[in-house]
Amino acid sequence: MKPDFDLSLYLVLDPDMCGGHAAALRTADLATRNGVTVVQLRAPEWKKRAWLALAIELKALLAPRGVPLIINDHVDIALAADADGVHVGQKDLPPEVVRQLIGPDKLLGLSASSLADLRGADTAVVDYVGVGPVFPTGTKKDANPVLGVAKLAELMAEKSLPVVAIGGIGIAQAAEVIAAGVDGVAVVSAICAAADAAAASVQLTAAIAGAREVAA
């Protein structure tokens, strides 16, 4: 059965930004004790043996907490680590191919940076969409043009799947992004590069909850 998932605070874990394998595990531990609801492992520069070792340890850490582990791009690593899902971009394996490989019980996320991408997400195949970059970001080398919050809100009027917003979102931006109509915010450096990953997670969680109260 497909796991329940809550996109509220979605950590894209960059193990290099965290300081390596052990530091990434520590960050994931602190983050998920303090509000992070999903962890995606993304290490585009890593060889797969190192990816797999970290994915297996993350899975063991997160499963008892009910926090899904998503693997970026590499379906083979997701399968080998029995991760909870895969996240792909528009140039990665097509979602329908990924779905065939992972079966019906795993989560599948797709990145979208335009209305065309958003409309192209097959709701029978994809479980959620990551929309961005909302703000400028230095994390992703091949990022698309920045959307901005107004454009994000426009896109949200068209959404047919849960959406997590990504790209340059920190504590100061989380509330306005939530107000634009997304289901959650994805962060990389706001937690991975934070001096205190626990405190950053708490503050992000509070910002998201506050924005939802205002909207309700």
Added chain:
Amino acid sequence: MKPDFDLSLYLVLDPDMCGGHAAALRTADLATRNGVTVVQLRAPEWKKRAWLALAIELKALLAPRGVPLIINDHVDIALAADADGVHVGQKDLPPEVVRQLIGPDKLLGLSASSLADLRGADTAVVDYVGVGPVFPTGTKKDANPVLGVAKLAELMAEKSLPVVAIGGIGIAQAAEVIAAGVDGVAVVSAICAAADAAAASVQLTAAIAGAREVAA
């Protein structure tokens, strides 16, 4: 059932070196009409959607010729394209993990650059070993130290699996490499960067056959 395979002349197809998707298909076509016995697709800089598109076309080209298509590193692409096998290095997914993902009917190759690597290749899991680099090469950025032909011959005394030698092997080197006791030679630039891929394949095939006659 696992396909028969003949390592004699093993083309590692670098689509960028060939000149892109269409040029890589052309190279594979000419090469396999002129003696190449295995094709491995290796495009470490490519996104997976482009990999998959090329892998599917290569499979359609090569299958009727009985030439196995091997995918470097990415088990997910091999599964999606129904390729004939996967080739992994020492830092890629461990062979036993790959074998679980691909099942018993696909080929699995492992790179080795030392006696320890060679002895570490589980003959119940791995089908062949790629040993190198024999000579200096500019193709692989993270290549191990050069073995040389004498060291290669030493290693061959220890082999328990079919071996294809790789690294800086061109028409001038093929014969001495075969004489060192390997089952075949793998080339990248000797065909991908050749002015005439067909002629290069014919000459390599002749060099290999000639060296075998001498040895016999």
